[in-house]
Amino acid sequence: MRMKVISVLFVIVAISFGNIPAxxxxxxxxxxxxxxxKNQDALETQQLEQVVVTARKKEENVQDVPIxxxxxxxxxxxxxxxxxxxxxxxxxxxxxxxxxxxEHALTIxxxxxxxxxxxSPAGFYVDDISYPLHYTQNxxxxxxxxxxxxxxxxxxxxxxxxxSGVLNIVTRQPGNEPQASVSAEYASxxxxxxxxxxxxxxxxxxxxxxxxxxxxxxxxxxTNIADGDDEVMDWEHLNGRVTLRWTPATAWDIAFxxxxxxxxxxxxxxxxxxxxxxxxxxxxxxxxDEYVDQDSNSQNLRVKYKADNFEVLSVTxxxxxxxxxxxxxxxxxxxxxxxxxxFKIDEHQYSQELRISSTxxxxxxxxxxxxxFIEDTTFDFQxxxxxxxxxxxxxxxxxxxxxxxxxxxxxxxxxxxxxITAGLRFDHQKMDGRQHDDVQGITNDDSQTCDEILPKxxxxxxxxxxxxxxxxxxxxxxxGGFNWLNSxxxxxxxxxxxxxxxxxxxxxxAWCSGRLVSNLSxxxxxIKDKQVTETDPDTMATTITNAAKAHAQGLELQLxxxxxxxxxxxxxxGYTKSTFDDFKALVWNDDNTALIQxxxxxNDLTYAPRYTYNLxxxxxxxxxxxxxxxxxxxxxxxxxSANKTSQCAYATLNLKVGYEQEGFDVYLWAKNILDExxxxxxxxxxxHTIGLDGDPRVCGVTVNIRF
Numbered sequence: 001m002r003m004k005v006i007s008v009l010f011v012i013v014a015i016s017f018g019n020i021p022a023x024x025x026x027x028x029x030x031x032x033x034x035x036x037x038k039n040q041d042a043l044e045t046q047q048l049e050q051v052v053v054t055a056r057k058k059e060e061n062v063q064d065v066p067i068x069x070x071x072x073x074x075x076x077x078x079x080x081x082x083x084x085x086x087x088x089x090x091x092x093x094x095x096x097x098x099x100x101x102x103e104h105a106l107t108i109x110x111x112x113x114x115x116x117x118x119x120s121p122a123g124f125y126v127d128d129i130s131y132p133l134h135y136t137q138n139x140x141x142x143x144x145x146x147x148x149x150x151x152x153x154x155x156x157x158x159x160x161x162x163x164s165g166v167l168n169i170v171t172r173q174p175g176n177e178p179q180a181s182v183s184a185e186y187a188s189x190x191x192x193x194x195x196x197x198x199x200x201x202x203x204x205x206x207x208x209x210x211x212x213x214x215x216x217x218x219x220x221x222x223t224n225i226a227d228g229d230d231e232v233m234d235w236e237h238l239n240g241r242v243t244l245r246w247t248p249a250t251a252w253d254i255a256f257x258x259x260x261x262x263x264x265x266x267x268x269x270x271x272x273x274x275x276x277x278x279x280x281x282x283x284x285x286x287x288x289d290e291y292v293d294q295d296s297n298s299q300n301l302r303v304k305y306k307a308d309n310f311e312v313l314s315v316t317x318x319x320x321x322x323x324x325x326x327x328x329x330x331x332x333x334x335x336x337x338x339x340x341x342x343f344k345i346d347e348h349q350y351s352q353e354l355r356i357s358s359t360x361x362x363x364x365x366x367x368x369x370x371x372x373f374i375e376d377t378t379f380d381f382q383x384x385x386x387x388x389x390x391x392x393x394x395x396x397x398x399x400x401x402x403x404x405x406x407x408x409x410x411x412x413x414x415x416x417x418x419x420i421t422a423g424l425r426f427d428h429q430k431m432d433g434r435q436h437d438d439v440q441g442i443t444n445d446d447s448q449t450c451d452e453i454l455p456k457x458x459x460x461x462x463x464x465x466x467x468x469x470x471x472x473x474x475x476x477x478x479x480g481g482f483n484w485l486n487s488x489x490x491x492x493x494x495x496x497x498x499x500x501x502x503x504x505x506x507x508x509x510a511w512c513s514g515r516l517v518s519n520l521s522x523x524x525x526x527i528k529d530k531q532v533t534e535t536d537p538d539t540m541a542t543t544i545t546n547a548a549k550a551h552a553q554g555l556e557l558q559l560x561x562x563x564x565x566x567x568x569x570x571x572x573x574g575y576t577k578s579t580f581d582d583f584k585a586l587v588w589n590d591d592n593t594a595l596i597q598x599x600x601x602x603n604d605l606t607y608a609p610r611y612t613y614n615l616x617x618x619x620x621x622x623x624x625x626x627x628x629x630x631x632x633x634x635x636x637x638x639x640x641s642a643n644k645t646s647q648c649a650y651a652t653l654n655l656k657v658g659y660e661q662e663g664f665d666v667y668l669w670a671k672n673i674l675d676e677x678x679x680x681x682x683x684x685x686x687x688h689t690i691g692l693d694g695d696p697r698v699c700g701v702t703v704n705i706r707f
Contacts, residue, residue: 300315
């Protein structure tokens with residue numbers, strides 16, 4: 001069935017491009033001004049959208065940026081029915097997300113993190129605010145102008161925790177044009193989504209207001225067969241955003257943005273995949289009420305001043321996040337072995353970035369800035385053995401972090417077609433960690449300081465007006481930290497940073513008068529001091545070390561085409577082989593009676609499928625009809641460093657049809673219409689496998705009304 005779907009999509013591509021030579025071969029005729037204008041308008045409707053990005057913290061065409069990246073506009077997100085990060089990453093080759101109830105760490109180019117990691121190897125930003133903890137990175141996507149996914153280390157401009165790439169979300173800003181819309185959606189399992197958006201000038205050319213909110217709720221698709229509860233995976237999410245923008249003079253642009261998020265989930269989906277406790281798909285058997293509650297709010301003050309030759313931007317932000325989670329630790333209905341985990345996180349962050357950059361095209365374009373932050377995080381973990389009426393452990397860990405950075409980057413064009421970019425960042429960070437566990441009588445207190453130099457160099461050459469080739473080298477790092485989960489003493493309490501060097505070559509091209517864009521990149525990444533988990537021989541506890549070396553290598557291919565007016569074609573393919581070069585770990589034997597050394601050299605890194613791909617076709621008819629199909633493929637991936645637990649390769653198909661007019665849209669859509677069975681998270685539990693099922697077939701209807 002998969003091959004049939006792929007074959008049909010490729011046939012559509014072949015037939016569509018079969019029309020291009022005929023169009024290009026038409027004889028040239030003398031035209032008057034009116035005909036020329038009509039033909040120019042027709043050509044623009046057949047061209048792909050010119051995308052402006054701020055990946056390098058300045059506005060530029062995506063095809064001019066010597067970075068492999070994917071960009072999605074607000075209209076493209078709606079066309080693809082993207083509602084969350086899980087939906088989004090399917091359209092970006094070599095990007096994967098370890099989706100669970102709380103852990104949503106991004107894997108870009110095969111660089112993943114260990115179980116219970118605090119930070120993700122990929123940076124996550126909303127309007128230039130860093131969201132450091134991956135626990136809250138699967139945010140709802142609404143009122144978005146565009147999303148940028150940058151691949152490869154971005155340490156020079158973004159600093160810590162961007163060793164594999166960066167995901168940027170840019171929200172919509174209000175202006176002189178009034179905009180208002182409402183949307184409603186119904187989908188399978190009593191899933192509802194409601195949203196509204198208002199952009200309105202208060203004083204024309206001077207003061208503007210923007211407001212948006214989204215509410216979604218669902219009964220979920222899991223059933224606890226222990227008590228018949230069919231809402232153990234239900235959710236209720238509320239998101240809101242308010243923006244005030246002030247332009248007191250032509251040179252000034254000041255915006256204050258505040259975001260709120262409140263999510264209440266029942267995270268009861270983990271189940272045994274094998275062994276005597278195995279259950280069927282979307283069925284669990286538990287004796288504990290599980291929940292995941294997340295709340296966050298942020299305030300962002302952006303002040304921009306634009307002079308004739310330079311631009312200054314100040315970004316001041318405050319971010320508060322909290323997570324409150326309870327889960328069935330034994331994942332089973334057992335009165336004699338009932339265990340419970342309670343996990344809480346409180347995160348407070350204050351940051352300030354000030355940068356100045358040149359404006360307009362020139363021989364030497366430059367950017368420089370400083371960045372500072374203060375971060376206070378508390379992890380409160382309690383492990384109760386209910387059947388024995390005792391608490392096994394209760395570590396409470398406070399981490400205070402602060403950092404300062406200075407960075408600069410410049411692009412020199414010594415000749416018309418040659419561009420040389422060089423950048424450098426100095427990152428300083430200090431972390432103080434304190435942990436106490438009154439149950440086990442453990443107290444840990446330690447500090448870490450790291451000073452990093454993060455260089456980047458890139459050379460790109462304009463081979464032709466629409467063909468650019470580039471090579472680059474860049475360094476990134478994932479900051480070290482503290483073992484908040486299980487640390488019997490100071491020696492096992494801390495772990496150090498890990499580092500990557502990325503070497504990349506690529507070509508970005510546009511053909512057929514802008515109707516076909518094809519981009520190709522190849523890369524090699526050297527990973528040192530890889531953060532991994534193993535067993536400490538002195539305390540017999542699971543600890544985190546920098547005991548591994550690894551590498552990743554692969555390629556990315558992205559294609560977009562508009563062969564005919566109304567017809568859009570999409571394809572993306574990514575291949576990454578990321579393996580341990582040297583990793584000898586101390587682990588328990590199969591009987592859990594003794595520690596033995598296992599050589600994991602040559603094993604794949606976790607949650608790093610070797611290939612991912614997407615194929616899509618979309619058509620808009622002149623009468624307003626809309627149709628789209630997307631096909632996604634993901635290779636086998638492993639859930640643990642031993643490569644014992646895995647999810648086999650799988651593919652899903654999405655379909656969408658609709659009717660669009662100036663003031664409203666209505667769509668019917670289906671995700672995973674073939675009801676493919678797969679896991680989004682998998683790992684070991686003793687000698688057995690535990691996992692989380694991916695979404696089943698979901699069908700829905702969406703109505704958007706614009707005023």
